[in-house]
Amino acid sequence: MKYVILVFMAFIDPSYAGWDNSVYITHEGDKPLVFTKEEECFKYAEKNQNDLFRFAYSMFDGDAIPSAMTCVPEDKKAGPGMNA
Numbered sequence: 001m002k003y004v005i006l007v008f009m010a011f012i013d014p015s016y017a018g019w020d021n022s023v024y025i026t027h028e029g030d031k032p033l034v035f036t037k038e039e040e041c042f043k044y045a046e047k048n049q050n051d052l053f054r055f056a057y058s059m060f061d062g063d064a065i066p067s068a069m070t071c072v073p074e075d076k077k078a079g080p081g082m083n084a
Contacts, residue, residue, distance in 0.1 A: 001036075001073050001074075001075075002034045002035065002036055002073070002074040002075075003034070003035045003036075003037070003038050003040075003041040003071045003072065003073060003074060004024055004025060004026050004033065004034055004035075004041070004071070004072060004074050005024070005025040005033065005041060005044070005045050005052060005069060005070075005071055006022055006023070006024055006025070006069065006070050006071070006072045007022060007023045007025065007052060007053065007056040007066050007068070007069045008021060008022050008066070008067050008068040008069070008070075009021050009022060009023065009056060009060060009064035009065065009066060009067060010064060010065055010066075010067040011063060011064045012062075012063060012064065012065065013063065016063070016064075021064070023055070023056040023059050025052055025055070025056075034074055035071070038071055041071035042071055045069055045070075045071060049069065052066075052069060053066040053069070
């Protein structure tokens with residue numbers, strides 16, 4: 001099983017009712033960012049938290065702020081979120 005990083009976002013405007021409240025981090029530049037072990041994913045996410053949060057923030061044009069981050073199986077990334 002392979003893992004990707006998922007960043008959950010909290011919206012500044014509480015009236016926002018959209019479903020896209022997360023960002024899937026699947027690449028770093030042109031390089032796929034996929035991990036074979038969940039522990040590797042968490043280590044990378046912890047080490048690079050500031051950059052990952054900054055990227056997720058930029059995907060929402062400042063309308064939402066990162067609230068949490070986790071690693072999820074790559075095959076489960078269907079649903080809300082944006083591939084970046």
